[in-house]
Amino acid sequence: MSKGWLRALQSDPHLAGAISIVGLVDVNPDAATALAAEFGLEHAVVGTDLAEVLQQTSADILFDIVIPGARSNVVETGLRHGCHVLSEKPLAASMDDARAMVALAADVNRIHAVVQNRRFISGVRRLRRAVKEKLIGDLTALHSDFFLGPHFGGFREAMDNVLLLDMAIHTLDAARFVSGRTPLSVYCVETNPAGSWYAHGASATAIFQLSGGAVYSYRGSWCAEGRPTSWESAWRLVGTKGMLTWDGNDGFEATVAGDEAGLLRGYRSVEVPMPDDDGQTQGHRSVIADFLAAIASGRQPETASSDNIKSLAMVFGAIESARTGLPVRLSQEGS
Ligand SMILES: NC(=O)c1ccc[n+]([C@@H]2O[C@H](COP(=O)([O-])OP(=O)(O)OC[C@H]3O[C@@H](n4cnc5c(N)ncnc54)[C@H](O)[C@@H]3O)[C@@H](O)[C@H]2O)c1
Numbered sequence: 001m002s003k004g005w006l007r008a009l010q011s012d013p014h015l016a017g018a019i020s021i022v023g024l025v026d027v028n029p030d031a032a033t034a035l036a037a038e039f040g041l042e043h044a045v046v047g048t049d050l051a052e053v054l055q056q057t058s059a060d061i062l063f064d065i066v067i068p069g070a071r072s073n074v075v076e077t078g079l080r081h082g083c084h085v086l087s088e089k090p091l092a093a094s095m096d097d098a099r100a101m102v103a104l105a106a107d108v109n110r111i112h113a114v115v116q117n118r119r120f121i122s123g124v125r126r127l128r129r130a131v132k133e134k135l136i137g138d139l140t141a142l143h144s145d146f147f148l149g150p151h152f153g154g155f156r157e158a159m160d161n162v163l164l165l166d167m168a169i170h171t172l173d174a175a176r177f178v179s180g181r182t183p184l185s186v187y188c189v190e191t192n193p194a195g196s197w198y199a200h201g202a203s204a205t206a207i208f209q210l211s212g213g214a215v216y217s218y219r220g221s222w223c224a225e226g227r228p229t230s231w232e233s234a235w236r237l238v239g240t241k242g243m244l245t246w247d248g249n250d251g252f253e254a255t256v257a258g259d260e261a262g263l264l265r266g267y268r269s270v271e272v273p274m275p276d277d278d279g280q281t282q283g284h285r286s287v288i289a290d291f292l293a294a295i296a297s298g299r300q301p302e303t304a305s306s307d308n309i310k311s312l313a314m315v316f317g318a319i320e321s322a323r324t325g326l327p328v329r330l331s332q333e334g335s
Contacts, residue, residue, distance in 0.1 A: 001088060002065045006039045008284035015288055022057040025050045027070075050074060054081040061295075064088060067155050068165065072097040075112060079104050084111040086291045090169045091305055091312045098309045099333070105305060113291050113301040114308040118170040119177045120286035123232055123246055125275035127178040135254055135270055136239030139214055142175050144233035146220035151197060161201040161319050163222045164190065168204065168318070171218060171233050173311035178237070181210035183314050185329050190322035196223040206318045218318075244272065309333040 009015050023045040026032035032046045047053040054062070054077070062078035064071060064087040071092060078085040085105075091114045092098035105112035118124065131139050146167070156162050176183060188206035196202040203221040210216055220233075230248025237244040242256030258266030280286050287303060294301035313333050321328040 002035060002063075003038070004284060005063055005065060005288075006035070006041075008288060010039065012282075012285050012289075015285065015292070018292055019061070019288075022059055023047065023053040025053050050077050051081070054078065054083065059083055061086070068093045068159075069155075072101065075101050076104060079108050079110050079112065082108070082110065084291070084295050086113050086115060086288065087305070088115050089117075089173075090114075090165055090315065091308050093165075095309075095313065095316050095331075095333075098305070098312050102306045102309055102333075111291070111294055111301065112305045113287075113294070114303045114305055115284060115287050116170065116173050116303045116308060116311070117283040117287050118232060119174050119303075120280055120283055120290075121232065122275055122281040123248065123252075124174050124178060125277070125281055126252065126272055127174075127235065127237065127244070127246060128180070129276060130244055130254065130272055131178055131180060131237065131239075133273070134239070135242075135272065136237060136244050136256060137241030138212075139179055139181070139237060139239050141214060141236075141238040142179055142216045143236045143238075144171055144175065144216075144218055144220075145229055146171055146218070146231075146233040147224035148221075148228040148231065149223055149225040157198050159199070161190065161315075161322075162198050163202055163220055164188075164204050164206075164315050164318050164322075165201075167222060168206075168218060168220055169311060169315050171220070172208075172314040172318075173308070174232075175208075175216045175218070176311055176314065179210055179214060179216065181212055181214050182332070183216070183310070183317075183330050184209045184211060185327055186314065186317040186321050187327040188318035188321040190319070193221065193223055198223060201322075204318065204322065206321070208314065242267065242270070 021041050021044050024032040062083040062085045064074045066074050186208045190201045190204040193203050202223040206218045208216040232248035234248050235246040244254040246252050252272040254270045254272045255267040258268050260266035290301045317328045317330045
């Protein structure tokens, strides 16, 4: 994923002008050296010890793109060296780790934010705008379907709760963002279906109660062969006046009640407005730009860990529900 970040930086003149990469750290030095060569960063210090490289380079910012299990140490090291830190998702491998990072960032007065890049895309922003502007009335339910069969190899095929922790965090965060509601409780069934090439938890079905009486349902699998859904999921939003569907690509349809007499009232189409800010639809580029703007202005970025922990609580609530077989009341975290 570090290549995705470097491509995002190098393809945006504003970011390329604002940020210069002074060091690359990887426990596997060959990986960092190869990255430096591929992206023309031969001047950068390459090392395996983060603290040493931070000391040597006096970096202001740390981009944390390590695997989830290594995140907590890396973030702590960066924050304690006075860096603002932007981490890949998921924020943490446990709620305790997440709470410790949020508390440390506040203590040392540095910004720590998460790359929740899949909310910085046009489709999710359109859903959010439609809900905010009550295009289909007041939101009463959201549903998302995520069915793909990627063969990644690597850490994902060995980790526990792989779908919920490594992928569903994007979708659950998007649901929280789109709805603008507070998740209150979750009931989840997680399985590793027959034929799965993952060690654990490649599939999950979860139902969340949201504030204001709304419901969110998530159905997902990362070992579903055949025609896939979009990586953004296929969505259905239900409101008091109508429904909005998004296929996760370009297909949007919003319809509200028609005026036919009889059992069904029929329906009429309404236009789904485009996002109101193009700058917020460029994935990693938008997240990094928001992070830099937050550092410059002193405000918290949209995906500050103190807010993102609320999405992580949805993931860990679902994991606990799956483990216990019981609904779980979600703790109200962060700011
Ligand atoms: N936002 C997205 O769309 C997206 C997409 C893919 C991956 N990711 C996230 O990016 C992160 C990395 O995933 P990846 O696919 O690049 O994994 P990867 O295994 O391909 O790369 C991880 C790299 O981190 C290095 N590493 C591990 N522990 C380290 C440590 N303690 N210090 C320094 N380096 C260390 C590894 O040697 C490896 O080179 C994960 O959190 C993953 O969930 C996000």
